[in-house]
Amino acid sequence: MSPRLDNGIPDSADALARQAPAVPEQHRPDRLPDRPATHDSLAQSAAQDSLSTQDAGDAENAENAESMVAEEAEAALIDQLQLPEIPPYDEVGPLDARALSKTLFARLETLEEGTHEFAYVRNTLVELNLALVKFAxxxxxxxxxxxxxxVQVGTIGLIKAIDRFELSRGVEFPTFAMPTIVGEIKRFFRDTSWSVRVPRRLQELRLDLAKAGDELAQRLDRAPTVEELAKRLNLSTEEVVEGMAASNAYTASSLDAQPEEDDTEGALADRIGYEDHGLEGIEYVESLKPLIAELPARDRRILSLRFVANMTQSEIGEELGISQMHVSRLLSRTLSKLRKGLMVEE
Structure with a gap:
């Protein structure tokens, strides 16, 4: 069935279907004639082949009947709408398609939206002008x-153009529809092609930078600088740098992508730096510096011997001439003081 008839067959098609010749039901015997036992398998195979041939014939006859009903329904609908005969779309030239479109648009304005006739004319206009979509x-x-x-996205633009077109304005439909179709395709690329979503302002700035960069490169015979691009586009250098950074979000490379043949380095994942867990303690170190500076000299030395030189409490006691128990008390008091200082909220 033609796609333009999916929503455009009137109720009269049911009557045409009832008038179509019924497909005769093939007679199927209750059982096969008796055969010698030695030929049972051959008889069963022959019976299955016969039934398969009958089923295939039934399906083909049903398909032919359905096709005939569709053709008769389409012819009846064309007569009812008083439309010229529409040949297959691959045989319609541009001039003929333009003339048929005018006739269909004029008829579409007289039909009520939501009816079978309206849907038929609208679908016919879509299929008749698909060449515009393919060209765009x-x-x-x-x-x-x-x-x-x-092509699918461009077809959406074509449908929007058909719904908005007014024949009374005196504009040719291809002239009216082409900007809508191209705009729909560009919108599709703008919304889906970027690897990272960036504001539309930066997307347009990327195109301006690319165009200005090509022009300046041809004139200067070298790559333009940021200042030259900013002067060419009447922008600040900060805006140009922002646009150039946003251009990196258009495409993204896989971490597992293999390097080029002349690249001696491995995949990108192999060149990414590892996570340095020592960075987590930088904040505490910087916060402890002023607190340690306020400690007495002996307490600072005990901390240095314990946590820098990795000496035991007994070794620290021998170094300072005090007992290990005394070193333990001094160390505990100093650590409590530092811990309390870190917990104080400014």
Missing amino acids: ASRFRSRSEPMEDI
Whole structure:
């Protein structure tokens, strides 16, 4: 069945279906004639082949009947709408498609939205002008997206153009529809092609920077500087740097991507630095510095011998000439004081 008839067959199609010749039900015998026991398997195979042939014939007859009903329904609907006969779409040239579109748009304005007739004319306009979508999509053939997806998005733009078009304005439909179709495709790339979502302002700035960079590179015979780009676009250097940084978000490389042949380094994941757990203690070290500076000289020396020189309490006692128990009390008092100082909220 033609796609434009999916929503466009009137109720009269049921009557046409009832008038179509019924597909005769094939007679199926209750059992096969008796055969010698030695030929039972051969008889069973022959019976299955016969039934399969009958089922295939039934399916083919049903399909032919359905196709005939669809053709008759389409012809009846064209007569009812007083439309010219529409040949297959691959045989319609651009000029003929433009003339048929005018006739269909004029008829569409007289139909009520939501009816079978309205849906038929609207779907016919879509299929008749799909060449505009394919022409617009060919401009984006170099993009990474599949051409089928681009055509599908462009078809959405075509449908929007059909719904907005007014024949009374005197504008040709291709002239009116092409900006809408191209705009829908560009919107698709803007919303889905970026690896990291950035504001639209930066997306447009990326295009301006790329265009200005090419122009300046041809004129200067070298890559332009940030100041030259800013002067060319009447922007500040900060805005140019921001736009250049945002350009890096357009595409992303896989961490497991293999390097090029002339690249001696490994994959990107192998070149990423490891996590330094020592960074977690920097905040505490910086906070302890003023607290340690306020301690007496003997307490500072005990801390240095214990935590820098890694000496035991007994060795510290021998170094300072005091008992190990005294060293333990001094160390506990000093650590409590430092711990209390860290817990104080400023």
